[in-house]
Amino acid sequence: MIQPEKTSKYAVVVSLLTLCFIACNGKASEISNHSSNPIVTIERFDKGLPSYVQETDSAQIFLFIDKYTPFFPVYCRHILGLGDAPSFQKGLKMFLSNEAISQLYADTETKFSNDTVWITELQNAFLRYNELFAPQKRPRILTHISGLNQSIVTIDTTLLSVSLDCYLGENYPLYEQRYYNYERNLHESNRIPIDVVEVWLRTLYPYQSQRNALLDRMIYEGKILYCLSQIFPRTNEYVLLGYSDKQAQWCKENEAEIWKQLIGKKHLFNTESMLINKYIEPAPFVSVLHQDAPGRLGRWIGLQIIKAYANEKKKEAIEIIETTDNGGEILSASKYNG
Known part of the structure; x- marks a missing residue:
């Protein structure tokens, strides 16, 4: 552990x-x-x-x-x-x-x-x-x-x-x-x-979620990152997150496993602020997931869901930022599965 x-x-x-x-x-x-x-x-x-x-x-x-x-x-x-x-x-x-x-x-x-x-x-x-x-x-x-x-x-x-x-x-x-x-x-x-x-x-566009589960927060963070990527089109998402090349590569290679772990550990709908912060805030690694998982990984996964949602629904950035922070609803519509 x-x-x-x-x-x-x-x-x-x-x-x-x-x-x-x-x-x-x-x-x-x-x-x-x-x-x-x-x-x-x-x-x-x-x-x-x-x-x-x-x-x-x-x-x-x-x-x-x-x-x-x-x-x-x-x-x-x-x-x-x-x-x-x-x-x-x-x-x-x-x-x-x-x-x-x-x-x-x-x-x-x-x-x-x-x-x-x-x-x-x-x-x-x-x-x-x-x-x-x-x-x-x-x-x-x-x-x-x-x-x-x-x-x-x-x-x-x-x-x-x-x-x-x-x-x-x-x-x-x-x-x-x-x-x-x-x-x-x-x-x-x-x-x-x-x-x-x-x-x-x-x-x-402040965070608005009555449930305030990890998934809801991930969706909100993903929306922010998605809009940033549109404002800074020449800056890749890993730079926006402050990730090194090594951290970026780890995310790319382990996306499916990260998603599997999030579901398996039943973290997606967890509402404990301490656990949510471990996925969202800067840290040397996400201690509840893996020692190689970079801090803010929840933000990166949120972005992948939002990118899938934008592609599936053909949404513009302004429409994305104005969507609800209901994680379950966005996740379902995005058809994201790691």
Whole structure:
């Protein structure tokens, strides 16, 4: 019997209110890195913050707070835990003067002053989204430094902010203290567009299942991945999941056996949250299945079911994401059998 290892949930989504997104089929559109009218723009809140904490002009202080409302109070109160104060300047000064935070700020600026590929990819993703699902809402996008807190933060269906210090690369020294080995590859800057769109999807289309069985959750995760694959048509499903080539190959070779085990162990309709998390959350392996089964395997199986369902029913991505999270109903209609 394989004993479960300690795992840490990958902090991608911290939806403080609500959020949104949708996906696509069809020819992918692209924009250049120098587009004069990008579909989304990125506002560098993190770059303006150091100047703000030194500001003494009350009018300029008010302008900064107003410019970044409603994110500013959420950042100060909920992300940094600075309590409640009108300007938060004292608490922010202490935060920015911390040695580790100063290093994060410097390293983030160095990294992202030259790394702009993720911006182009994110703009391309929202261009495809806009063309195929217009007139759907797009978020206002900011960047911030969280001190390795949540990677993506959203506020209702209007604003999303990326914690750039969470994307400095899997070999960044401070990550050894913060993330497990199997999580670090999810913290490369090329993950930002994928994570942003995933968060947008999850907020627009939250998980809804009264039964909340493993199969229901797998179906929901499969729907999210399917839509991501439409938004990022050149990115294969294993990259979306953060799988290595070895993990991808194991999934391909063992799909039938995985399905057989899920049925044989009577896990599909199990509603225990601990068991569901073992199949869905990042982990070194799925301890209740096999030591070579990669974490998040339930998400991958959910995607295979949804792909079969989309093919069987000739459904577009927008129709897929709007379907019920009733796993039994979708599974039956998909005719999936491993």
